[in-house]
Amino acid sequence: DGGITQSPKYLFRKEGQNVTLSCEQNLNHDAMYWYRQDPGQGLRLIYYSQIVNDFQKGDIAEGYSVSREKKESFPLTVTSAQKNPTAFYLCASSDGTGGTGELFFGEGSRLTVL
Amino acid sequence: GQNIDQPTEMTATEGAIVQINCTYQTSGFNGLFWYQQHAGEAPTFLSYNVLDGLEEKGRFSSFLSRSKGYSYLLLKELQMKDSASYLCAVRLHGSSNTGKLIFGQGTTLQVKP
Numbered sequence: 001d002g003g004i005t006q007s008p009k010y011l012f013r014k015e016g017q018n019v020t021l022s023c024e025q026n027l028n029h030d031a032m033y034w035y036r037q038d039p040g041q042g043l044r045l046i047y048y049s050q051i052v053n054d055f056q057k058g059d060i061a062e063g064y065s066v067s068r069e070k071k072e073s074f075p076l077t078v079t080s081a082q083k084n085p086t087a088f089y090l091c092a093s094s095d096g097t098g099g100t101g102e103l104f105f106g107e108g109s110r111l112t113v114l
Numbered sequence: 115g116q117n118i119d120q121p122t123e124m125t126a127t128e129g130a131i132v133q134i135n136c137t138y139q140t141s142g143f144n145g146l147f148w149y150q151q152h153a154g155e156a157p158t159f160l161s162y163n164v165l166d167g168l169e170e171k172g173r174f175s176s177f178l179s180r181s182k183g184y185s186y187l188l189l190k191e192l193q194m195k196d197s198a199s200y201l202c203a204v205r206l207h208g209s210s211n212t213g214k215l216i217f218g219q220g221t222t223l224q225v226k227p
Contacts, residue, residue, distance in 0.1 A: 041219055043157070
């Protein structure tokens, strides 16, 4: 079945360590997105990519980095420069070729920094 | 800056109708989305409006007025499983369906028996 796979689902890390969250999609979608969600809050955009080898900063990109070397993959690295990395991270993709272009989300990765 | 406002919390009774409002002030507009999110889960797509008017989908309807920067999500015949957060989101770019999509803070709806 087509979909978006995020891994790991739960991740614990010590302060000062970089961590990479994986996001893979087999929907053949052009665009991919990373959002962060804190308890009781909406989704805030970290980075997004409309096409392979290109990406743009969202509203809270500081302390994060991404790459888009393949259409299917959009990994997110949470670096030690991110001051409050503990959060629920959601990856999404959308089809730019027609329809509404709604986002399809992965199951999320919950990162806890100890 | 971009601003999307929704009420933080709402409560309604099973079987009733509830309307969740969303107002937005953004630098661009290429569609408004509503998503449902149950606690601890990923959001799921409910509806999309790009032109003014009402879109109906079963028990859910969504309305858009671009001139007023206003949308609402209407839920009819409420069921207990409708207890969730409802997220309003605006796509900013005017020429692509892959443009930047920003979300409001979400409205947590509690349905009571």
